Amino acid sequence: MGERVLMKGNEAIAQAAISAGCRHFFGYPITPQTEVAAYMSKMMPKVGGVYLQGESEVASINMVLGAAAAGVRVMTSTSSPGISLMSEGISYIAGSDVPCVIVNVQRGGPGLGGIQPSQSDYFQATRSTGHGDFHLIVFAPSTIQETVDLVNKAFDIGDKYRMPVMILSDGMLGQMMEPVVLPEETNTAKDKPWAACGHQGKRKHNVINSLYIDPNELERLVRERFEKYKTIQATEQMAEEYMTEDADIIVVAYGASSRVSRSAVDMARKQGIKAGLIRPITLWPYPVDTIKKVAKTAKVFLSVEMSMGQMVDDVRLAVNGAVPVEFYGRTGGIIPTPKEVYDQIVRLNGGVQ
Numbered sequence: 243m244g245e246r247v248l249m250k251g252n253e254a255i256a257q258a259a260i261s262a263g264c265r266h267f268f269g270y271p272i273t274p275q276t277e278v279a280a281y282m283s284k285m286m287p288k289v290g291g292v293y294l295q296g297e298s299e300v301a302s303i304n305m306v307l308g309a310a311a312a313g314v315r316v317m318t319s320t321s322s323p324g325i326s327l328m329s330e331g332i333s334y335i336a337g338s339d340v341p342c343v344i345v346n347v348q349r350g351g352p353g354l355g356g357i358q359p360s361q362s363d364y365f366q367a368t369r370s371t372g373h374g375d376f377h378l379i380v381f382a383p384s385t386i387q388e389t390v391d392l393v394n395k396a397f398d399i400g401d402k403y404r405m406p407v408m409i410l411s412d413g414m415l416g417q418m419m420e421p422v423v424l425p426e427e428t429n430t431a432k433d434k435p436w437a438a439c440g441h442q443g444k445r446k447h448n449v450i451n452s453l454y455i456d457p458n459e460l461e462r463l464v465r466e467r468f469e470k471y472k473t474i475q476a477t478e479q480m481a482e483e484y485m486t487e488d489a490d491i492i493v494v495a496y497g498a499s500s501r502v503s504r505s506a507v508d509m510a511r512k513q514g515i516k517a518g519l520i521r522p523i524t525l526w527p528y529p530v531d532t533i534k535k536v537a538k539t540a541k542v543f544l545s546v547e548m549s550m551g552q553m554v555d556d557v558r559l560a561v562n563g564a565v566p567v568e569f570y571g572r573t574g575g576i577i578p579t580p581k582e583v584y585d586q587i588v589r590l591n592g593g594v595q
Contacts (some may be wrong), residue, residue: 246423248420251386252277252319252416254424255345255409258393259317263428264343265291266316269297270298270324273357274413278319299324303331303344309562311450313437315397319345320414322363323354325371329504332406333372337452339467341400343393344378345409347416350575358575359413359498367410368526376550377471379407379478380525382496386420386555392523394425400572401480403470404436410525412548414498415483443561474527481529482521485511486536491590494533494557495546496522498577503546506583511525515591525553533560542590543567548576 249257256278259267267282279295286293296302302318309316320328325346335342348363350356367380368479379399383389389411396407412578438448454460485507486492495503500521510517520536522529537543545554561567570586572578 246421247387248419248421250277250417250419251389251411252347253281254386254390254422255319255393255411255416256281257424259287259343259392259397260285260291261425261427262315262394262397262399264315264317265289266309266314267291267293267318267504268296268302268309268316269318269320270296274349274359274416275319275321275411276346276570277345277416278345299327299333304334305419306342306344306434307331307335307338307340310335310342311338311437312439313434317343317345319347321347321349322351322360325363325366329372331372332378333374333376334407334452336372336376336378337374338450338585339404339478340450341397342406343396343400343409344406345411347554348410348412350573353378357576359415359548359577360575361412361497361499361548362550362552362573363410364525364547364549367408368528371408373545373557376467377405377526379403379405379473379474379527380410382406382410382523382525383415384497384500384521386415386418387414387422388523389426390422394428401432401434403474405470410497412498413575429594466581478524479527479529479531480523481532482519483536484519484521486520486540488516489536489539490516490541491541491587492518492520492536492543493546493583493587494520494522494543494551494553496525499546499548501582502578502580505580506587509580509584510587510591515587517587522553528556528560530556530560533557534562537561537564544586544590545569546578546586547571548578549573
């Protein structure tokens with residue numbers, strides 16, 4: 243591992259990608275993620291890589307598709323409205339079975355909304371990133387160090403399953419600074435026998451495609467892809483548990499909201515309230531196994547989000563009616579405070595503190 247340095251979240255994402263062997267970046271500036279692209283524009287020429295600002299997010303994601311099809315490690319980053327513009331290209335990437343990393347540093351919405359942090363793109367990331375039947379693997383870091391670690395994992399797991407991976411950050415994590423230990427450079431000279439990178443007369447032509455006119459052929463490929471998704475759901479769920487062993491009240495929160503929620507759980511414990519926290523790290527596959535396990539002993543769940551309530555649907559699906567699931571959220575770019583979440587925990591405890 244490298245030395246410990248103080249870095250802004252967005253710049254740490256970019257440096258982690260370079261350390262993971264990413265040498266191709268295509269994107270378009272939008273607040274609050276612009277530092278990712280700006281850092282790449284400075285560093286890519288120094289490491290023999292390619293940085294190109296597309297004329298739009300639409301152009302950029304299709305450049306990502308081309309580079310991914312050639313078998314190289316490639317990344318793009320944007321913020322909420324930019325993902326909407328990229329949605330068609332993301333579907334093409336999923337339908338072509340090629341890996342890439344997509345970073346969404348979320349801002350408030352809908353529409354242009356605001357530039358403050360939000361978590362209102364959860365549905366978009368986990369359910370409707372583009373047209374058709376497909377999934378992305380979605381990681382939700384809560385610290386800058388975890389962001390760095392998950393960027394490296396995103397490239398590896400994308401290559402493993404040949405599919406796009408999203409890092410779902412937000413304006414708070416992107417703009418804040420924390421000390422991080424950056425990983426050593428990864429050797430990415432790995433053969434990808436499926437890639438369209440020139441056959442040199444040594445193998446048959448590879449064709450990267452997402453268009454299948456025969457509906458039976460398309461159905462077969464989609465079903466094969468969903469068999470792969472079943473494997474991912476069974477083996478790649480990630481979540482952190484905090485004080486859940488004896489907890490009656492379980493707060494579920496991810497990303498920036500989980501930092502606030504952890505403080506609220508600590509406040510509750512000091513008052514003798516048995517609260518705990520489940521922090522999903524993968525939003526797809528959602529960590530249903532962890533929630534189902536804890537639901538056997540907990541009395542109530544509370545989903546805390548920087549939205550009007552999106553992840554709460556997945557919490558309810560996982561709990562499956564075993565105990566009540568409630569929601570607390572702020573939106574518009576407002577981050578809930580530990581005291582606000584603590585007050586919700588007290589309320590669920592019958593108002594006793």
